Amino acid sequence: xxxxxxxxxxxxxxxxxxxxxxxxxxxxxxxxxxxxxxxxxxxxxxxxxxxxxxxxxxxxxxxxxxxxxxxxxxxxxxxxxxxxxxxxxxxxxxxxxxxxxxxxxxxxxxxxxxxxxxxxxxxxxxxxxxxxxxxxxxxxxxxxxxxxxxxxxxxxxxxxxxxxxxxxxxxxxxxxxxxxxxxxxxxxxxxxxxxxxxxxxxxxxxxxxxxxxxxxxxxxxxxxxxxxxxxxxxxxxxxxxxxxxxxxxxxxxxxxxxxxxxxxxxxxxxxxxxxxxxxxxxxxxxxxxxxxxxxxxxxxxxxxxxxxxxxxxxxxxxxxxxxxxxxxxxxxxxxxxxxxxxxxxxxxxxxxxxxxxxxxxxxxxxxxxxxxxxxxxxxxxxxxxxxxxxxxxxxxxxxxxxxxxxxxxxxxxxxxxxxxxxxxxxxxxxxxxxxxxxxxxxxxxxxxxxxxxxxxxxxxxxxxxxxxxxxxxxxxxxxxxxxxxxxxxxxxxxxxxxxxxxxxxxxxxxxxxxxxxxxxxxxxxxxxxxxxxxxxxxxxxxxxxxxxxxxxxxxxxxxxxxxxxxxxxxxxxxxxxxxxxxxxxxxxxxxxxxxxxxxxxxxxxxxxxxxxxxxxxxxxxxxxxxxxxxxxxxxxxxxxxxxxxxxxxxxxxxxxxxxxxxxxxxxxxxxxxxxxxxxxxxxxxxxxxxxxxxxxxxxxxxxxxxxxxxxxxxxxxxxxxxxxxxxxxxxxxxxxxxxxxxxxx
Numbered sequence: 001x002x003x004x005x006x007x008x009x010x011x012x013x014x015x016x017x018x019x020x021x022x023x024x025x026x027x028x029x030x031x032x033x034x035x036x037x038x039x040x041x042x043x044x045x046x047x048x049x050x051x052x053x054x055x056x057x058x059x060x061x062x063x064x065x066x067x068x069x070x071x072x073x074x075x076x077x078x079x080x081x082x083x084x085x086x087x088x089x090x091x092x093x094x095x096x097x098x099x100x101x102x103x104x105x106x107x108x109x110x111x112x113x114x115x116x117x118x119x120x121x122x123x124x125x126x127x128x129x130x131x132x133x134x135x136x137x138x139x140x141x142x143x144x145x146x147x148x149x150x151x152x153x154x155x156x157x158x159x160x161x162x163x164x165x166x167x168x169x170x171x172x173x174x175x176x177x178x179x180x181x182x183x184x185x186x187x188x189x190x191x192x193x194x195x196x197x198x199x200x201x202x203x204x205x206x207x208x209x210x211x212x213x214x215x216x217x218x219x220x221x222x223x224x225x226x227x228x229x230x231x232x233x234x235x236x237x238x239x240x241x242x243x244x245x246x247x248x249x250x251x252x253x254x255x256x257x258x259x260x261x262x263x264x265x266x267x268x269x270x271x272x273x274x275x276x277x278x279x280x281x282x283x284x285x286x287x288x289x290x291x292x293x294x295x296x297x298x299x300x301x302x303x304x305x306x307x308x309x310x311x312x313x314x315x316x317x318x319x320x321x322x323x324x325x326x327x328x329x330x331x332x333x334x335x336x337x338x339x340x341x342x343x344x345x346x347x348x349x350x351x352x353x354x355x356x357x358x359x360x361x362x363x364x365x366x367x368x369x370x371x372x373x374x375x376x377x378x379x380x381x382x383x384x385x386x387x388x389x390x391x392x393x394x395x396x397x398x399x400x401x402x403x404x405x406x407x408x409x410x411x412x413x414x415x416x417x418x419x420x421x422x423x424x425x426x427x428x429x430x431x432x433x434x435x436x437x438x439x440x441x442x443x444x445x446x447x448x449x450x451x452x453x454x455x456x457x458x459x460x461x462x463x464x465x466x467x468x469x470x471x472x473x474x475x476x477x478x479x480x481x482x483x484x485x486x487x488x489x490x491x492x493x494x495x496x497x498x499x500x501x502x503x504x505x506x507x508x509x510x511x512x513x514x515x516x517x518x519x520x521x522x523x524x525x526x527x528x529x530x531x532x533x534x535x536x537x538x539x540x541x542x543x544x545x546x547x548x549x550x551x552x553x554x555x556x557x558x559x560x561x562x563x564x565x566x567x568x569x570x571x572x573x574x575x576x577x578x579x580x581x582x583x584x585x586x587x588x589x590x591x592x593x594x595x596x597x598x599x600x601x602x603x604x605x606x607x608x609x610x611x612x613x614x615x616x617x618x619x620x621x622x623x624x625x626x627x628x629x630x631x632x633x634x635x636x637x638x639x640x641x642x643x644x645x646x647x648x649x650x651x652x653x654x655x656x657x658x659x660x661x662x663x664x665x666x667x668x669x670x671x672x673x674x675x676x677x678x679x680x681x682x683x684x685x686x687x688x689x690x691x692x693x694x695x696x697x698x699x700x701x702x703x704x705x706x707x708x709x710x711x712x713x714x715x716x717x718x719x720x721x722x723x724x725x726x727x728x729x730x731x732x733x734x735x736x737x738x739x740x741x742x743x744x745x
Contacts, residue, residue, distance in 0.1 A: 099213035102340035145190035184587035185666035240686035251281035254341035266383020409436030426538030430574025457533035608640025
């Protein structure tokens, strides 16, 4: 039996009797008049009475049927018997994909996009709960969807209701009250993939997939993959509803980066930190204040005069940590449309000093000179602790405690020493070469260059002399824009102009750095011969200075301030391995590794905002192939500092701090309108609605709606009624025109 969406309108069926009532009233108005000529007509009528009554009755029934069809069309009958199921009116499955990325926190007036989204979801649930036909309801947030089918099916859904029944509305309200926008930039693709997997599991139901989102340009401007996924859902028989929760693009600023600049990180040594702010608005932002907090203590703000539309402006400031340990920095902006990207977090491991190994074959004057530059003593704190050793040290001692190693005119290295250095750099260490009188090009090429596979950046030919330029007096040394020379870039520095190089090791004139080799020329001599080269090797890097450290082949170390600056900048550049900076993206699941023999496997995690005294989250580390332990951190959907606590085998605790930040591009609030979205989803059949005015009618989902079919029936009935009325009525023949010239002959 059919049901009706608007049953009270069925009282309109009483109007079906209106044609009969009109007919009876017309009969009461007739008055019998006897007329001789009429008797002949009455006799003729009696002979055709049956046919006339049949046509009149048929005409009356057509009029009554037309009125009944109009009333039923307004009541919207739903066919739910076995014929309705054949037409798609069986159990209806509602799959709601709710965008909870942080752009959905976009606020205006007294609401935000996510609140409008939750209101739309409630309306969908209310309509489903009103139906007498079977309904199921599934709710999934974008941030809880996963590309991994096993993880997605293990409980990421917010609600899975196989059959909507009593109490469903209360459960839905409770679920929606407990959720808020996440700090992630989760997009729709994983959620749509999850919906596709759900659709494949049910084939005998009517499926409706709702995407409740803000449809930002970042994800929907070129939605090739999304269009393919949506087309697949449509091909599987799903109805698609896109519900837009954003009404306009608002101005928004975001802190896109907070990072320490290259420099020696040690207690008591000043360090520059850079903050970057981007303007996602269409107008210029002026007088932007960036508030700063250092280990919980406010410090003077950084002010930016103006940020043009769509541009990023960077400013830097000095920090100074008098004690060693894990330090915390926070930068924040004043509130705007989206608050999540107004704050950025940074953690820094500040050691007491930076141990640095100086390898000299004879512990000669060059090593002493370099040690004095790196650690002059007195009030001039550099944070570097130099240790001078011979090449034998590389073979018999571990190198894990050092950040940087210098090889100073070393004539030869044992294979075990080369292997130790390669492992050191591969794992993130920094290595610097200085050549000299004892350096042998053949030995460098054989053990350290190894045809481009080793640590040395380029093969050497031998020692060359740089002729004196007495005519043009051009400087012997020219440098590029690299961290170790950046202080000299963009200007003609008189100290660099004073550098005179007499001898150097040359490379082949035909040599060029292979592509993707990580080799780069940082400084050249007059004539174009490389003097300083860099090479990336694994996680670390090497520098090669093709002249002496001491002033035997050059005058650089003789009272030239650029000499000390270059060495200190080189030290800072090479020491970036163990800086201890953690900058993880919100929603990521980073893997933290630690030695198996030193720590227990149980790890505790305290997310931001954890109440004091509340139990932490716990996880068990698992062994890794290299013999250490690793734990994968989950539930990282919030920006801020995460406290990680490890326990040593002797029971002592070690606390670490990890910084998680939002993806700044999610703060771009540029959006697409309905017409623009239609252009990008050409060929996809879907319904587009605004959440602010969303009033979803679920009748089509409860069964097969006969309203449209009844409207066609009304049209057919009215056409038949008109044809029958015309055919049953009397139509006198038109008079024939008279012939010209008189009457009949």
